[in-house]
Amino acid sequence: MSMEKQGLRAWLLSDTPTSRRHARMAALYQGWLSLKSNHMAMFGLGILAFLVGVATFAPLLAPADPFIQDLALRLTPPIWIDTRPEGIEGYILGSDSLGRDILSRLLYGSRITLYIVTLVAIIAPIAGLFVGTVAGYTGGWVDVILMRITDIFLAFPRLVLALAFVAALGAGIENAVLAISLTAWPPYARIARAETLTIRNSDYIHAIKLQGAGALRIITKHIWPLCISSLVVRVTLDMAGIILAAAGLGFLGLGAQPPSPEWGAMISEGRKFILDHWWVATMPGLAIFTVSLAFNLLGDGMRDVLDPKEGKS
Amino acid sequence: MSNLLNVENLWVKFPTRNGIFDAVRGVSFSLGRERLGIVGESGSGKSMTGRAILRLIRPPGMVSADRLDLEGQPLLTRTEKQMRDVRGQQISMIMQDPKFSLNPVMRVGAQISEAYRLHNNVSKSAARAKTLEMLEAVAIRDPARVYNMYPHEVSGGMGQRIMIAMMLIPNPKIMIADEPTSALDVSVQMQVLEIMDKLVVERGMGLIFISHDLNLVSSFCDRVLIMYAGRVVETLKADQLHNAQHPYTQGLLNSLPRLDAPVDRLRVLKRDPAWAKEASVTA
Amino acid sequence: MSEIAINALNVWFGEHEDRVDAVKNASLSVPKGGSFGLVGESGSGKSTILRAIMGLAPTWSGKMEVIDTTLGPDRSRDFYRRVQMVFQDPYASLHPRHSVDQVLSETLSLHGFSGVDKRIAKLLDDVGLGPAFRFRYPHQLSGGQRQRVAIARALASEPQVLLLDEPTSALDVSVQAEILNLLTDLRKERQLTYLMVSHDLAVVGHICTEIAVMQLGEIVETLSVEDMREMHTKHPYTQHLLESSLLGSGKS
Numbered sequence: 068m069s070m071e072k073q074g075l076r077a078w079l080l081s082d083t084p085t086s087r088r089h090a091r092m093a094a095l096y097q098g099w100l101s102l103k104s105n106h107m108a109m110f111g112l113g114i115l116a117f118l119v120g121v122a123t124f125a126p127l128l129a130p131a132d133p134f135i136q137d138l139a140l141r142l143t144p145p146i147w148i149d150t151r152p153e154g155i156e157g158y159i160l161g162s163d164s165l166g167r168d169i170l171s172r173l174l175y176g177s178r179i180t181l182y183i184v185t186l187v188a189i190i191a192p193i194a195g196l197f198v199g200t201v202a203g204y205t206g207g208w209v210d211v212i213l214m215r216i217t218d219i220f221l222a223f224p225r226l227v228l229a230l231a232f233v234a235a236l237g238a239g240i241e242n243a244v245l246a247i248s249l250t251a252w253p254p255y256a257r258i259a260r261a262e263t264l265t266i267r268n269s270d271y272i273h274a275i276k277l278q279g280a281g282a283l284r285i286i287t288k289h290i291w292p293l294c295i296s297s298l299v300v301r302v303t304l305d306m307a308g309i310i311l312a313a314a315g316l317g318f319l320g321l322g323a324q325p326p327s328p329e330w331g332a333m334i335s336e337g338r339k340f341i342l343d344h345w346w347v348a349t350m351p352g353l354a355i356f357t358v359s360l361a362f363n364l365l366g367d368g369m370r371d372v373l374d375p376k377e378g379k380s
Numbered sequence: 381m382s383n384l385l386n387v388e389n390l391w392v393k394f395p396t397r398n399g400i401f402d403a404v405r406g407v408s409f410s411l412g413r414e415r416l417g418i419v420g421e422s423g424s425g426k427s428m429t430g431r432a433i434l435r436l437i438r439p440p441g442m443v444s445a446d447r448l449d450l451e452g453q454p455l456l457t458r459t460e461k462q463m464r465d466v467r468g469q470q471i472s473m474i475m476q477d478p479k480f481s482l483n484p485v486m487r488v489g490a491q492i493s494e495a496y497r498l499h500n501n502v503s504k505s506a507a508r509a510k511t512l513e514m515l516e517a518v519a520i521r522d523p524a525r526v527y528n529m530y531p532h533e534v535s536g537g538m539g540q541r542i543m544i545a546m547m548l549i550p551n552p553k554i555m556i557a558d559e560p561t562s563a564l565d566v567s568v569q570m571q572v573l574e575i576m577d578k579l580v581v582e583r584g585m586g587l588i589f590i591s592h593d594l595n596l597v598s599s600f601c602d603r604v605l606i607m608y609a610g611r612v613v614e615t616l617k618a619d620q621l622h623n624a625q626h627p628y629t630q631g632l633l634n635s636l637p638r639l640d641a642p643v644d645r646l647r648v649l650k651r652d653p654a655w656a657k658e659a660s661v662t663a
Numbered sequence: 664m665s666e667i668a669i670n671a672l673n674v675w676f677g678e679h680e681d682r683v684d685a686v687k688n689a690s691l692s693v694p695k696g697g698s699f700g701l702v703g704e705s706g707s708g709k710s711t712i713l714r715a716i717m718g719l720a721p722t723w724s725g726k727m728e729v730i731d732t733t734l735g736p737d738r739s740r741d742f743y744r745r746v747q748m749v750f751q752d753p754y755a756s757l758h759p760r761h762s763v764d765q766v767l768s769e770t771l772s773l774h775g776f777s778g779v780d781k782r783i784a785k786l787l788d789d790v791g792l793g794p795a796f797r798f799r800y801p802h803q804l805s806g807g808q809r810q811r812v813a814i815a816r817a818l819a820s821e822p823q824v825l826l827l828d829e830p831t832s833a834l835d836v837s838v839q840a841e842i843l844n845l846l847t848d849l850r851k852e853r854q855l856t857y858l859m860v861s862h863d864l865a866v867v868g869h870i871c872t873e874i875a876v877m878q879l880g881e882i883v884e885t886l887s888v889e890d891m892r893e894m895h896t897k898h899p900y901t902q903h904l905l906e907s908s909l910l911g912s913g914k915s
Contacts, residue, residue, distance in 0.1 A: 080398065084798040090762050094800070100397065270756040274816070277717055277748055278773045279740040288769075292760045421835035422806070536705075565704040566862065566907040592835065635840035637869035639892055639909065645847065646840040646869065 101372040108368015114361035122177040129171035130159065133328050137166035142344045161346040163336060169350050172328035176351070179329045180358065183244055183313045183322075184306055190248040191305075192298045195255020200286050200294060202256070203263025214260070221253035225312055229321045240329075243322035247312050251305065255298055262294045296373035303366030307359030314355055330355050384553055384586040385411040385433070388447035392428045392610075395440050403428040403441075405610035409663035411554065415580065415587040416663075417597035417618070420607035426590045429607070430556045433588075434471055435463045451553070469499045472547035476559040478539030482531040489515075489527030492546045499550045514545040518575050537568035541575060548579055554586040562591070573600055594621070594632055605663045606632075609656035615663035628655055665728075666824060666856040667693040667716070672725035674708070674715050685711040686723075687880040693873075698850060698857040700867035700888075702904065703877035709860045710751075713826045716858075717748055730823060744774050747817035751829040753809035757801040763787075763812050764797045770819040786815040791845060807838035814845065818853075825850075827859040831866060843869060864908040868892065876901045 080097065084090035102108055121128060145161040160169040202213035229246035236242050266272060267290075275289060314331025316322035323329035325336075330351040337348030392404035404425040409416070420426040432443045435455065448455045450470060458466070467473075475481045483491055492514065493507040502510075508527070515523035518541040531539060540560060547555060557576065561569040577600065580587045591597050598604055598618040606614045606629050614626040624630050631649035674686040686708040693699040701709040714720050716727060718738040727734040730745055750756035757766060767783045776782060784794060790811040801809055810830065817825060830846070831839040847870065850857055861867045867874055868888050875885045876898065884898040896902050 082799075082803050083795050084762075085795075086798055087762070087764065090798040090800065097397075270750045270752060271758040273719065274748070274750060274756055274813075275758075275769070277719075277743055278770050278816075278820070279743040280769075280773055289758055289761075421837060567704065567903060570907055594836070632836055635837050637840075637843065637865040639865050639868045639905075642868065642892065645844050648840050648844060649837040651837075 098372060102368055105368040105371055107364045108371070111361040111364030111366075111368065114357060115365060118177055118181065118358055118361070121174055122181045125174040125178060129168075129174045131168035131171045133167060133172040133175045134326050135167065137162075139166065141166040142340065142347070144344070145346055160350050161344075163333070163347045164340060169333075169346065172333060173330070173351060173354050176328040176330045176333065176354075179240065179323055179327065180310060180313070180355075183240065183247070184309055186244045187248050187251055187309050188302050188306065190244075191251035192255045192302050194248070194252040195257075196259050196291065196294060196298060198252070199256040199259025199261075200263045200290050203260035204267060204282060204286050204290060210260075213256075217253045217256045220249060223250050225250045226315070226319070226321075229316050229319075233321050238321055238324055240323050240327075243313060243316045246316070246321075247309060251309065251312075254305075255301065258297055258301055259294045262297060263290055266290055266293055300366055300370040300373055303362055303369055306362035306366070310355055310359055310362075383410045383412050384451055386447055386449045387429075387433070388445060390429065390432060390445040390448065391443070392425070392432050392437060393442045393444075395442075402610055404432060406660045407607070407610075407612055408660060409605060409612065409615070411586045411588060413584050413586055414603060415577075415589060415601040417589045417591065417601035417604040418607060419591055419594050419597050419604055421592055423609070424607040425610040426607050427558055430473065430558050430588060430590050433556065434467055434473055435460075436473075465499075468495060468547070468552065469550045470552050471554045471556065472550070472552040473556045473558065474540070474543050474547050474560045477563040478531065478534075478536065478543050479563075481543060482539060484531050487528055487530055488534065488542050489529075492542070492549060495546045496549045510549060511545070514549045515542070517548075517579065518542070518545045519571070520545075535568075536564050537572055540564060540572050544572070544576060544579070548583070551583065552585065554588065555580065556588045556590070558590045559592070560589075561596070562593075569596075594629075595636070603663070611656070611658065611660040612663060613655060613658065613661060615661055626655075627652065665692040666695040666697070666730060667691070667699070667858055668726075668728040669712070669716075670726040670728075672712065672715060672723060672727060674711050674720045674723045676721065684880055685720075686715065689725075689875075689877075689880075689882050691875050691882065691885065693856055693858055695856055696850075696854050697873070698859065698871045700871035700874040701858070701860045701877060702862065702864060702867050702874055704862060704904075706879065707877040708880040709877050710828050713748065713828055713858065713860055716746070716826060718742075740774075744820040745822050746824045746826065747820060747822040748826040748828065749810075749813050749817050749830050752833050753806050753813055754801075754833065756813050757809055759801055762798050762800050763792075763804075763815075766812065766816055767819055770816050774820045776819075782819070786819055789818065789849070790815045791841070805838075806834050807841060810834060810838075810842055811845070814842075814849075818849070822855070824856045824858070827857060829861050830859070832861070832863065839866070846870060864891070864904060876904065 078089070079093050081093055084093050140162050141164055143158060143162045146159055158168045158170060160173070163169055163172070198213050198217060202210040225246065228250060229243060232242045232246050272285060272289060275285060313322055314334065317329040317331025318335040320332070320335070323332055325332065333351040334348045337351070340347050387410070388408045390404055390407045391402065394401045394403060407425070407429055418426045418429060428437070431437050433448065433455070435443070435458070437443050443456070445456060450466065455466065482488065489508070489511055492511045493504070496502070496507045496510055512523045512527060515526060520526050520538065520541060526534065526538070534542065560576070561572055564572060576587070589597055589601055598621045601618050604616050604618050604621065605612050606626065608628050614624060614629050616624060621633070624633060628649070631647070634647040635649050637646055669692070670690050672686055672689045673684065675682050675684045677683055689712060691699065701712060703709045711720060715723050716729060716734070729742070732742070764783060767786060768779050771779050771782055783797065787794060787796060792808060792811050792815070796804070796808065804812065827846070831842050834842060843866065846857070849855060857870065859867065859870055868891065871888060873885065873887050874891060875882045877883065878900050884896065884901045886896065886901070890896070891905065894905060896905065
């Protein structure tokens with residue numbers, strides 16, 4: 068068994084690939100090895116894997132139903148705190164003002180967090196990539212118009228836009244996602260455009276132009292592959308901000324609606340009780356903090372892997 | 381001729397995913413008040429040798445040697461702080477492209493004066509005077525005007541002469557020049573080399589001239605070391621180049637196209653794997 | 664009939680006060696199957712002439728005729744098939760994320776060639792790389808190997824004319840000899856016409872039969888390589904270039 072493993076490893080580390088598949092697998096494997104050597108990034112990745120696992124298996128892991136209220140058990144502290152009144156069954160992280168188990172609500176809420184984050188992480192960079200590369204490659208008035216549109220969206224305050232959406236379309240997660248995406252894409256457009264401007268003057272772009280390639284082919288096959296790494300890094304680092312933005316909207320009641328266990332909304336509900344029943348707001352706050360930190364660490368690690376010039380030398 | 385620099389069994393290693401890569405393997409040579417050329421192609425270890433002498437190789441790179449002395453004083457055991465006294469003051473280095481070695485946001489005169497004041501406790505005006513003197517020594521005709529220029533405003537040749545001024549102002553004992561003329565036009569190369577030559581000889585300095593251009597080095601230096609795969613394969617006096625014995629050196633010489641000796645096909649160097657395994661020749 | 668004929672070419676950048684003339688009143692002619700060198704120092708405009716021929720120069724005037732076609736402001740797909748360029752820096756002329764296979768198949772498909780697999784194998788063979796190199800990425804290739812890939816790319820469309828922009832300046836001496844031999848062989852085998860730019864007189868003297876010397880955008884002298892070797896030069900700048908290059912290299 069270990070002989071085979073040795074063979075596989077050598078195959079993946081090979082400098083002389085023998086087929087397209089081989090070359091691609093080797094490149095992926097070597098990238099993975101670089102990422103693996105960065106401990107912080109692995110820690111972040113671990114937390115995120117945990118998050119995905121929790122979100123997937125929430126129904127199996129949650130000790131109680133997140134929606135069932137039991138007013139007799141409202142505001143009970145976590146079981147590891149002694150100030151519990153006698154004779155009352157405890158929840159691991161305590162209960163909220165309607166007697167719902169906070170742990171279960173956190174576990175189910177992770178699904179909402181993951182949903183929002185995934186949608187924004189797909190929409191914003193892709194929109195930015197399109198706008199930025201077309202603007203950067205075409206130049207001229209197309210560039211000017213696209214960049215001014217970018218500037219306009221960049222100037223929009225996220226919360227005001229979200230309020231406008233709520234007023235027009237009603238509150239809800241999808242509208243929150245839309246509001247966040249619409250204000251999140253401009254930085255990606257700027258990054259993509261800056262990269263395109265540099266790449267545009269390279270000899271390899273000249274070379275393919277001199278084979279008669281058109282703008283569409285050059286942008287999609289030659290420029291996009293080179294922009295992707297900086298966008299990936301940026302998106303991972305932005306995740307923390309996106310989560311906080313979603314939580315902020317939830318806090319204001321503009322995102323997920325009650326009784327949805329969205330983490331930001333949970334903090335909002337716990338605001339009133341923060342002095343005597345601190346766990347109601349703190350637990351979801353810690354969850355947000357942990358996930359944001361995980362994304363930051365992963366983002367740092369990915370930057371070291373994808374842009375070796377800026378990593379440790 | 382007493383030796384300024386003694387190097388014995390210098391090794392430079394880098395850990396990689398596929399094992400340890402030896403960039404320099406057991407190189408030994410000594411340098412007196414002379415011009416020594418180190419010639420090699422990319423990957424031969426010539427630049428690494430220069431950097432190792434100045435302890436510019438950072439971890440995870442590993443440098444080891446049986447002996448690495450400057451005028452009898454060991455260099456490998458010095459702390460970083462002690463090395464800072466050596467760099468610039470006793471051994472200085474000129475690199476290939478002045479575009480990349482001059483600070484683009486400082487005026488050139490200020491950079492030279494800064495280099496001077498780093499090692500000498502003098503007033504700003506004294507440093508400026510010395511700088512102007514040095515600029516004249518590198519054949520810059522209007523030193524006061526050039527003093528106030530930014531690096532992007534000077535040509536390649538002038539930039540390199542400014543680097544020379546900056547590196548020679550503290551009056552070091554040894555200068556290491558790593559491909560100093562490779563980025564320059566042919567006619568400017570000669571001018572820069574003449575200036576370097578004059579100053580080195582005037583001050584009784586030792587010069588290590590690292591290059592890939594065998595003919596250039598031999599016309600300019602007293603002795604030449606030829607490096608291949610991290611080892612020294614041959615050492616010659618510069619005027620004896622045509623009598624090179626080692627097949628690698630001969631191969632290099634024969635593969636160059638020559639204006640005065642046209643051929644139909646150039647003789648291609650056939651690399652013998654044995655060359656990489658030979659012991660390094662002591663120079 | 665010349666394969667390449669340039670008459671009174673001017674190339675400039677910028678307008679009015681900002682105008683910089685990169686090439687001034689340049690004229691040259693290269694016969695079919697010939698090998699012509701453009702030499703000069705940096706800023707002489709030699710590379711700009713190549714770019715003007717390929718359609719990469721924004722503003723120019725004069726007449727350029729390549730393979731019996733007068734060139735206008737744009738270039739046709741057919742032009743790109745028949746006239747190819749090899750760039751100077753092998754580290755910059757290959758896309759970092761595309762394997763050798765991708766580079767060659769893209770070129771072949773852009774020009775409408777079928778039987779891509781067989782053609783790629785033959786191209787790699789012709790430039791002295793074997794099938795083992797087919798799926799490598801540029802960072803897994805040495806400078807000489809990359810330049811061979813660049814030459815393979817240029818040959819993929821079966822061109823008649825190759826424009827070479829300092830093809831060996833960025834390479835080691837021993838590798839340079841291999842590439843120069845390869846270029847010599849290819850020209851003979853395929854009856855190609857070369858227009859080569861270089862700052863190295865010895866390299867130009869080896870590959871080319873005729874040379875134009877450029878200084879500050881102007882062609883100051885055009886002479887045959889034999890005349891240059893025997894120092895029968897008319898212009899003092901040519902003499903100066905010859906002397907500088909003999910002093911540094913090419914001396915016994």
